[in-house]
Amino acid sequence: MTPNENSPLVVTPRGGAREVGRSCYQVDTEQTTYLVDCGLNQGGGDKFPDFRGLSPEQVDAVFLTHAHVDHCGGLPVLEAKGLLDDDAPILATPPTIDLAQLLLEDSLKIHKREAQRPGREQQFDRQHLEATFERFEPVDFGGGRVEALAPTPDEEPLIFQYGNAGHLLGSAWLMLQTGGYRVVFSGDIGGRATHLPDIQAPPGADLLLMESTYGSQHSHTSMHDARSDLFSAVEQAVENRQPVLIPTFAVGRAQLLQLLFKERFISHPSDIQSRVQLAVDGMAQDATGIYHDYVLDDTYMDETIVNRAKNSGQDRPFLPDGAGFPQNDEERHNLLTDTDPLSGGTVPVVISPSGMLTGGNSPRYLVEFAARFEDAKIFLTGYQAKETTGRTLQNYLDAGEDEVTITTDATPFDTDWPTSESVTWTSVETDNGFEQLTRATIPTEWIEQVSGLSGHAAQHGLLKYARDIEPSTVAMVHGPDYAQDHLSRHFGKNLDSAEKVTRSRLLTPIPVSRDIELDTATLTPEHFESGPDRLRNHVETLHKEIASLNEELAALRHGDDSRRSEEEVRRLIRDELQNTSGEYRE
Numbered sequence: 001m002t003p004n005e006n007s008p009l010v011v012t013p014r015g016g017a018r019e020v021g022r023s024c025y026q027v028d029t030e031q032t033t034y035l036v037d038c039g040l041n042q043g044g045g046d047k048f049p050d051f052r053g054l055s056p057e058q059v060d061a062v063f064l065t066h067a068h069v070d071h072c073g074g075l076p077v078l079e080a081k082g083l084l085d086d087d088a089p090i091l092a093t094p095p096t097i098d099l100a101q102l103l104l105e106d107s108l109k110i111h112k113r114e115a116q117r118p119g120r121e122q123q124f125d126r127q128h129l130e131a132t133f134e135r136f137e138p139v140d141f142g143g144g145r146v147e148a149l150a151p152t153p154d155e156e157p158l159i160f161q162y163g164n165a166g167h168l169l170g171s172a173w174l175m176l177q178t179g180g181y182r183v184v185f186s187g188d189i190g191g192r193a194t195h196l197p198d199i200q201a202p203p204g205a206d207l208l209l210m211e212s213t214y215g216s217q218h219s220h221t222s223m224h225d226a227r228s229d230l231f232s233a234v235e236q237a238v239e240n241r242q243p244v245l246i247p248t249f250a251v252g253r254a255q256l257l258q259l260l261f262k263e264r265f266i267s268h269p270s271d272i273q274s275r276v277q278l279a280v281d282g283m284a285q286d287a288t289g290i291y292h293d294y295v296l297d298d299t300y301m302d303e304t305i306v307n308r309a310k311n312s313g314q315d316r317p318f319l320p321d322g323a324g325f326p327q328n329d330e331e332r333h334n335l336l337t338d339t340d341p342l343s344g345g346t347v348p349v350v351i352s353p354s355g356m357l358t359g360g361n362s363p364r365y366l367v368e369f370a371a372r373f374e375d376a377k378i379f380l381t382g383y384q385a386k387e388t389t390g391r392t393l394q395n396y397l398d399a400g401e402d403e404v405t406i407t408t409d410a411t412p413f414d415t416d417w418p419t420s421e422s423v424t425w426t427s428v429e430t431d432n433g434f435e436q437l438t439r440a441t442i443p444t445e446w447i448e449q450v451s452g453l454s455g456h457a458a459q460h461g462l463l464k465y466a467r468d469i470e471p472s473t474v475a476m477v478h479g480p481d482y483a484q485d486h487l488s489r490h491f492g493k494n495l496d497s498a499e500k501v502t503r504s505r506l507l508t509p510i511p512v513s514r515d516i517e518l519d520t521a522t523l524t525p526e527h528f529e530s531g532p533d534r535l536r537n538h539v540e541t542l543h544k545e546i547a548s549l550n551e552e553l554a555a556l557r558h559g560d561d562s563r564r565s566e567e568e569v570r571r572l573i574r575d576e577l578q579n580t581s582g583e584y585r586e
Contacts, residue, residue: 065187095170204558212479215487226452
């Protein structure tokens with residue numbers, strides 16, 4: 001579907017349609033092509049967005065909503081396939097850029113390891129990653145004309161706006177506007193983390209691309225109760241001398257957990273801290289350092305954190321006292337062997353990526369626990385995508401099974417796994433031969449799900465967000481099919497502005513159709529290649545004026561305050577264009 005004067009914007013999902021992962025949306029205007037996010041899939045299925053139909057150097061800019069790899073992990077593949085214009089920027093907030101670079105570095109390591117497995121192919125390398133980093137262009141919450149940041153044609157009137165989405169440090173929703181019409185991409189909506197500012201109210205829009213990760217759940221357990229529930233469960237495990245593993249997302253969830261332990265260790269009347277060896281592993285360490293870089297910035301951090309850091313000097317609130325930070329396998333091995341819970345030693349409590357037990361060191365800890373300990377606790381604190389180890393544990397727990405056997409490519413911290421009937425090496429036949437993997441059996445009584453810690457809003461929060469926008473059309477994205485179905489029905493009954501609520505499909509265009517006629521003139525490239533500088537300067541000024549007037553028109557259409565009527569705005573646009581046409585004729 002090609003944009004035209006009746007449909008000035010067309011959005012095409014290239015990932016994130018009826019799935020949680022590889023979020024990627026192509027946005028076409030009459031002049032240019034953009035992408036909003038470009039992630040990878042952490043579960044099963046295709047890893048990267050479907051780029052079929054994109055031409056070399058077609059993409060003029062990428063808007064990145066936040067740093068999680070399901071939104072940014074495909075950026076180096078764009079580079080590897082040559083789909084970005086030579087000067088195309090990747091626009092994101094400063095914290096998002098810092099965190100995305102960290103996550104992409106780790107993603108390259110995982111990708112190279114996975115590419116060595118039979119039937120896999122490496123999609124990008126270090127060169128593509130470095131080229132991606134050079135494209136990052138920092139923008140704060142707010143916005144302006146895209147042409148100021150991207151090599152777009154002079155006649156491109158697109159305006160963008162970022163606002164705080166409350167999901168992750170630096171996370172944003174995105175508004176795109178042209179010709180008086182607006183599209184809002186929710187990104188991932190949060191509003192639950194105590195260390196992040198509140199969600200900024202988005203503007204009205206014609207089309208809303210709405211995330212739906214928890215669209216089937218009416219509401220979450222309150223964050224206060226969820227934090228208390230988790231700490232109480234950990235405290236009980238320590239009382240029972242049970243080692244604890246908390247698989248976690250390195251960015252966002254890990255910092256929430258560290259802040260929890262920091263606060264509770266200080267305020268709790270028991271001596272739990274002296275009986276615990278808290279360890280924060282892997283990339284969560286570096287991500288926490290980035291969080292501390294912004295601890296004095298109330299644009300990206302909640303004012304309670306900022307004030308605490310300014311007034312008390314606690315400028316590292318995400319660093320629990322007494323926490324250890326293993327740097328290598330020897331230190332990880334020592335953490336598990338030096339502690340002896342049953343004989344009175346400290347109890348290891350390990351916070352380790354990844355949150356779905358795929359990649360990172362959390363699956364390695366999981367197998368080590370199975371091999372070493374008679375009893376332990378595994379707390380699942382977030383969403384578990386299909387075909388991940390975390391989802392397998394969750395499914396067997398929900399089914400009431402006594403134990404679950406998983407197969408993983410995790411390797412031991414030492415030269416081999418401890419001798420145990422629960423853990424064995426196994427060979428798995430693939431299309432290209434045999435692959436040696438690890439098989440581990442975990443009692444389901446070890447596994448406990450802790451709800452309410454998610455950084456995603458549930459139905460109630462998503463509906464509140466959508467009501468601020470009052471869209472006429474909503475397209476569900478970034479959610480499993482059942483969640484999109486539930487949320488679509490919920491919006492259909494409760495979102496009064498919506499004339500159409502749909503579940504997006506991969507590579508199926510979603511047009512923003514014009515329901516009013518604007519009397520506009522067409523400016524061709526020839527207008528900019530000839531004529532005196534005075535005329536070119538006038539045209540540049542004209543575009544800025546028209547963009548401003550179009551913004552007023554959009555504000556009128558969506559109920560924003562304005563001093564001009566819609567008819568006055570239309571007349572001003574027509575007058576400006578007629579004047580310019582006269583100058584061209586002269």
